């Protein structure tokens with residue numbers, strides 16, 4: 001076999017193992033019976049060992065190294081080899097012993113964090129957190145390159161091409177323009193009909209969420225909608241991209257979770273199907289992924305046009321509950337602004353300010369300006385400064401997110417970046433289609449088409465920055481996001497920035 005044949009043979013095997021493990025983990029999150037846990041772990045252990053053997057097989061590695069020098073490869077294959085080699089190089093830089101020690105630590109850290117959060121006990125989490133940060137700093141040292149140093153190494157893992165100086169510029173814009181506006185927006189008193197605050201029946205919610213899959217043209221022949229504790233999207237190829245939602249008493253919760261996850265899933269469903277058997281399938285980065293989910297969730301589904309079109313159906317589903325609730329009230333309700341301590345419950349306007357707190361902290365942790373033990377103090381100070389509120393406990397403060405216990409430093413900023421990119425994409429899209437009209441005529445498929453042509457089809461073929469430039473004609477520009485938010489909330493709240 002030549003190098004290419006060798007590589008392709010291993011790729012086939014790797015995908016089969018991955019698919020099997022993926023299915024088991026999907027099942028675990030959605031339907032698996034409780035008592036299967038040990039049995040399942042045994043099978044996962046065997047499969048992941050096999051997958052690891054495939055990935056570290058010397059003839060595979062040799063083939064990748066050789067192919068990365070081969071200029072005659074066609075472009076998509078060249079790109080694939082580039083991505084696979086990058087991953088491989090990173091694995092090779094980290095000594096196996098330390099890598100495993102870190103994984104063992106992380107496998108325990110989640111539980112220690114959960115316990116600490118439950119008991120509002122930051123001190124209980126601190127020694128573990130210090131160890132995780134220590135390991136992460138060591139990993140960063142191993143992974144540093146001529147162009148990537150310190151925290152930038154971590155940022156690049158989740159959003160290739162975005163460095164501290166890029167995020168600094170982005171968050172500076174938010175700090176300057178959005179922080180003062182959000183604070184004055186939060187002072188506006190909003191009241192809503194009492195009927196909206198009552199619990200909404202789950203079965204009826206399910207019916208409406210099914211209806212939404214049709215509205216958005218989420219392809220049910222290539223995906224499913226199930227339930228899980230926390231909503232998520234899990235895709236393995238364009239032909240198999242699944243989502244979950246979670247039904248809560250608050251009517252808004254499942255509706256916007258489902259639409260958010262459909263945004264992620266439609267992205268992956270619309271990647272060029274020829275990439276399914278390659279490493280170019282799926283989304284390119286966390287930021288681009290989040291730009292899709294936020295575009296569907298916020299810019300489409302929280303718009304007045306959307307509810308002008310679908311509120312009747314919702315009222316039909318909840319005849320008694322929504323009889324007295326006007327369309328205008330409902331539109332205001334899905335755009336409610338409230339300063340809260342909890343990121344995952346934040347509204348569209350203030351969401352990125354929660355991220356800014358975490359970004360500031362991570363940056364300081366990795367450039368040595370902040371020690372883990374001082375996290376609660378700094379956290380509370382930043383909340384006071386950006387959102388004007390101070391968490392009363394660490395439970396609703398520094399302990400609220402799972403990310404740091406998973407070692408996922410550098411991940412948070414992509415949430416805010418995604419929101420901001422979605423506004424830039426929306427602006428570019430509006431030059432070629434009348435978005436409001438498409439929404440009002442129940443033709444979201446036109447929006448899907450635009451996104452397919454300009455973003456989705458490429459899968460991992462293009463770097464995030466090149467993708468944004470190609471789709472919008474300019475580099476990432478946070479002003480679209482700030483302008484969009486200010487204009488929207490000036491209108492909804494009747495205020496002036």
Ligand SMILES: [Zn+2]
Nearest residue numbers: 260264290293
């Ligand atoms: Zn998301």
